[in-house]
Amino acid sequence: MPTLPEGSIQLEHIWKSYRADLAVPQFYDQLKRLTRSVRSSGRPNHRWVLKDINLEVEPGSSLALIGINGSGKTTLLKVISQVTYQTAGRRIVQGRIGALLSVASGLHPDLTGRENVFLYGTVLGMSRQRIRQRFDEIVEFAELTDAINRQVKFYSAGMLVRLGFSIAAFLEPAVLLVDEILAVGDANFQQKCLKRIGEIVREGTTLIYVSHDLASVEASCSRALWLADAVVQAAGPTNEVLQLYRDSIEQNAVLTSSSEGEVRVLKVELRATDGGQLRSGCDMEIRLTLNSPEPTDAMFFIGISQGTAFPMFVVAHHGVFPAGDFEVRCVLEHLPVPKGGYSIWAAMTGAKAKVLLPWNPLMQFDVFGPAALPAPEGVMIMTPIYVEAQWQVN
């Protein structure tokens, strides 16, 4: 077997099972586990978290792992980094691994920021000498110049994330594993982190990135692997895999839309007011036909999403809605979305936050126009945008 170059990852038929959760482990089971080889046959209570995963990553490439919660992404990272051991299969990773699987767990609350830089840096695999050399850069990156001598328990959540990520950002491993760590922290710092991750990849580090934030996945990884129910669903170029993944989420969303509210949607119509194609910058008219058993004083919400359940923006209107069939017409002026596939969502909330129409996707539509918004490499485009809207209720 020829050795692989530094920074490559090769997984062959990786399987991983966890034992089923037993609230009270039986003493007898424990004795049995101790007396026989742990991995031998007959795992009575277990569930497979990863099944037959094959993966080859070349040095210097960037791979995103996507999938819903519990699909095995983090476990796969843990197997790659050998935090945990696979149940079956072969794992080869060449070179030093830097695994940032959690931002705050390595930080000790009673120690100061400075002490924690050394603690966490060493634990993640940096030599103390290297930490000393890069200490100032780490502190500067974390924007903690004033607070670095303060005990970490007095840090805000955002400061903890900044400290944790900054230490990891200067690890210089051959393989960098990053697990969903940017969820906290403000938008500015997220941008900075993505930029730093981009730099690390350009310097030749192999990146494996786990995130639910598909925008950041798109910004930082050229390849993606979609895991669902412990198996690989799709692998390939990021945009193609993401497309499949988004479609599956949308399908699920439509499937789960229930009829729990009183108000029902009868019909959804979308068109450009000038009669042309739906395209970026046009005025988009949304006509919803609904039915309500009684007149209501309610808040009406319409949102547009790009696949995931989080809307890019929501517009809302407070009004009195009649009983029986009625129509809501809403014009979104200068439709502020780039070319792509989108979903339209609606919800209606009555007095005392009573849900009249639950927040559900109504239909998918395509927007034509110029290619997706251009952005500098490694920059994630955040989507909270303000949209001018005119409302009318008939």
Add this chain to the structure above:
Amino acid sequence: MASIVEPGPSGWDTLQLGDPSTVPAEPPSELLYHHQTRFFASLRRLWAHREIVYTLAERDFRAQYKQATLGIMWALLSPVLTLAILIIVFSRAKTFGTEHLPFALYAFVGILCWSYFAASLGTGGNALLTNKALLSKTQFPRECFPLGTMTVSGINTVLSWIPLAILFVVFGRAPAIATLWTPLFMAIEVVFAAGVTLAVSGLIIQMRDLVQVLPVLISLGLFVEPVIWPFYRIPKYLQPIYSFLNPLGPVIDNVRRTMLHGWAPNWGLVGIAALGAVTYLLLGYRIFKRLEVQFADIA
């Protein structure tokens, strides 16, 4: 490029779809992962990560005294207080005999030796549990956790030799020249403590009941060891086997012999104790490495 049996999604340029229906329900048995622990490879890996042991020790040591007004002074005060209690409780009960030595001095030497072992086992045995968060997020050798806490216990023990020096002054005595053997005895103790601590810290992950049993066993140990009774009370013919099974016994005895009496070490028993300690270490390390495969999963 390496050739593998069935290439996975290696051609990343085109979209490849997985087919869940082709995935078997269980992995074929020839693929099952067998955790191999090669002793010297493990040691090399541990040596390469030695900075982590220091760092974890430093973390625990610093955190231990953070925000305490007296700070690091407590490392000196705690053994003095223990000694004070011991003197108060046992000063009148000299039934065990102290070999014509002041009881405080006699007992304190025993306690110093014993407390290192007790602290190592008490904190080190639980080290994997208390570091659960790190354990499940990092990949360095797991031995670093118990060895880190053992280092802290070591520092605390070294610091508590200072009150011992004070005690010598109080009783107007000087340690004998044979005291220079002490590091050797302590080394035997460290090896013994490491073996037991490694085994217990690994087993405790599997058997949480040990968390409750451990303190009881440790406090029992205070009476099993010749801390407040003299070693010569053990029948001569039992001494070798006792020394092998419990290397700490001859360690305590020989520290007293050399430091307080100025006698030569009892080399026979010291040798047996060293042999026992090494056996414990090899066995403990083996148990630890064998169990480590599931630490992160069930801790």
